[in-house]
Amino acid sequence: MDTGKLTTKQVGDAAEALALAHLERHGLRLVQRNYRVARGPGSRGGEIDLVMRDVDGTLVFVEVRRRSTADRGGAAASVDAAKQRKIVFAARHFVNRLSAMPPCRFDVVAIDDRQVHWLRAAFDVQ
Numbered sequence: 001m002d003t004g005k006l007t008t009k010q011v012g013d014a015a016e017a018l019a020l021a022h023l024e025r026h027g028l029r030l031v032q033r034n035y036r037v038a039r040g041p042g043s044r045g046g047e048i049d050l051v052m053r054d055v056d057g058t059l060v061f062v063e064v065r066r067r068s069t070a071d072r073g074g075a076a077a078s079v080d081a082a083k084q085r086k087i088v089f090a091a092r093h094f095v096n097r098l099s100a101m102p103p104c105r106f107d108v109v110a111i112d113d114r115q116v117h118w119l120r121a122a123f124d125v126q
Helices: 008-025 071-077 081-096
Strands: 029-037 046-053 059-067 104-112 115-123
Touching: 008 029, 008 046, 008 059, 008 104, 008 115, 029 081, 046 081, 059 071, 059 081, 071 104, 071 115, 081 104
Parallel strands: 059 104
Antiparallel strands: 029 046, 046 059, 104 115
16 A cells, blocks of 8 residues: 555545455455444543454454554553543443344454454454
């Protein structure tokens, strides 16, 4: 992913597209992209990059992170406790709209340079 002349949004969108393609190749199905909740923990609320359905019916909330280098732990390390709280907040909001509570999990797709790392069940509800 050459990011030389791309905006931050374009880089993020490309990372999400790469993650989505990776997950779909492994049998997951897209439910929704960029699910946002305006107000929540902190001042910004929460966002889920990808909401997917796994083959066993599990609803998967996916955070996509991209870093060009592995400095400071790389992409996966950037999903800290504060970010996790925002994702969980948005996920709770998402499932409250459903008629029945499906099994759920939180995954991270970390993209370091051009390497895609899918971390299943990367964190739990806190």
